[in-house]
Amino acid sequence: MTWNKLFCNSCELQLLGTLNGGQSFRWTHNQDNNEWTGVFSKTVWKIKQSDNFLQYQVLGSLYKDISENNSNKSHKFSDEQNFEFLLKKYFRLDHDLGKYYKKWSEKDKLFQEACKQFYGIRMLAQEPVENLFSFICSQNNHISRISSMVEKLCMFYGEEICNHNGVKYFTFPEVEKLSDPQVESKLRELGFGYRAKFIQKSAAQIVEWGGEKWFNSLQEMKYKDARQELMKLCGIGPKVADCICLMSLNHLEALPVDTHVYQIAAQNYLPHLRGKKNVTDKMYAEIGDHFRNLYGDMAGWAHTVLFCADLKKFQQNEKSDSVENCKQRKKRKNK
Structure with missing residues (x-):
């Protein structure tokens, strides 16, 4: 089966942090060939990354043509257009993540440090x-x-x-x-x-x-x-x-607060919350509001990057890659 290609620089999408960070539970990773297999939109996918492309195979699908839900009924989409549409929507590829990372880094030194390794973390739709x-x-x-x-x-x-x-x-x-x-x-x-x-x-x-x-x-x-x-x-x-x-x-400003998120907040942002045994409703609201004030209307997405960076499993699995490596790849591409 041949691989289809969707242009997407690896700096803009990191599959490991995005698919293995507790957002979705239907993806499996084959470390031998670095391929991911998963299900969404009634479709079974196999995906992998190269420097400038997200490569994918459709192993099976029950998804109906998106043109059925399109206002322009006269336009019939090809299978490839259907599947590209689904991938772009799922990974929110219409968002310029580099721009957001820059904005969040300017507001938060901890984010600035975390994003060097945990670039390309996407909030799945x-x-x-x-x-x-x-x-x-x-x-x-x-x-x-x-x-x-x-x-x-x-x-x-x-x-x-x-x-x-x-x-x-x-x-x-x-x-x-x-x-x-x-x-x-x-x-x-x-x-x-x-x-x-x-x-x-x-x-x-x-x-x-x-x-x-x-x-x-x-x-x-x-x-x-x-x-x-x-x-x-x-x-x-x-x-x-x-x-x-x-x-x-x-609602990308939503910020789920569990004990792990509480620890990030208490250790780095809200020291008066340290040492608490339970996250009360008041503390929950205070933590969420703090990050919404810091990051704005995409606070939940921004904080997901911190969450991934703080998880030991990602620290153990991380590769010797960084934003600097991404920049070098972009330079080579643009030459």
């Missing part, structure tokens, strides 16, 4: 249904188990996309499938614990409130109003609500 239920699974959990739970949801309630090298890949289930009252008992059998109730009850609420239309209305609301609406769902607290706002509702 995920589908709200998958994002919401994946983060219900994330509560009091670790990444490998979250990934296992997400795959179980897909296997039992999604639609098979394809079988590649003996592995079956499935779509993330429609919210209506998860709203069935029998879902809770089945998920408990599968090891979801108390999360089983949260998933089924939240799905039923979303269906009752209008499903996709309800999610669309959240995107049109102001951030804090959308956050309050999400917290009306069964099992959705402030942190998960902020994850959904940030990662799938286009």
Whole structure:
């Protein structure tokens, strides 16, 4: 199978930090050939990077032509145009990340240092249904188990996309499938614990409130109003609500605060918060507001770079690469 190429300088997109940083749980990394395999938009992808291109293969897809949702019905998109559109949207490639990094570096010396290694960290534009239920699974959990739970949801309630090298890949289930009252008992059998109730009850609420239309209305609301609406769902607290706002509702100022984010804030920005045992509602709001005042309306994205830079697993896996290396590659390209 041949590789398709989408122009994207590696300085503008770092796959390791973006796909392995706890945003999405459906990507696997083959370190031998540095290829990533994952599922989004009802499509199975294999992707890898070169200096100036994001290379991709589509292993299977149930995605319908984007022209069906386009106001210009007379224009029919080719498969390649469809898939390029999906990749650009997913990685938010319409955002000039270099410009934002420069802006954030000027405001924050810690960011200025972190971004030397953790360049190209993108905030994925995920589908709200998958994002919401994946983060219900994330509560009091670790990444490998979250990934296992997400795959179980897909296997039992999604639609098979394809079988590649003996592995079956499935779509993330429609919210209506998860709203069935029998879902809770089945998920408990599968090891979801108390999360089983949260998933089924939240799905039923979303269906009752209008499903996709309800999610669309959240995107049109102001951030804090959308956050309050999400917290009306069964099992959705402030942190998960902020994850959904940030990662799938286009509220890029949302900043999920967990104990790790608290430690970054207390150690480097808000020393009066050091030594606290729990993150109270007041502290949560103070931390979020501090970074929104510092970084502006994309604070959640900016802070994700600090989050990645502070994670030990990235420090252990980091390559001898830097923004300076990126600049050298750009110079060679422009000669």
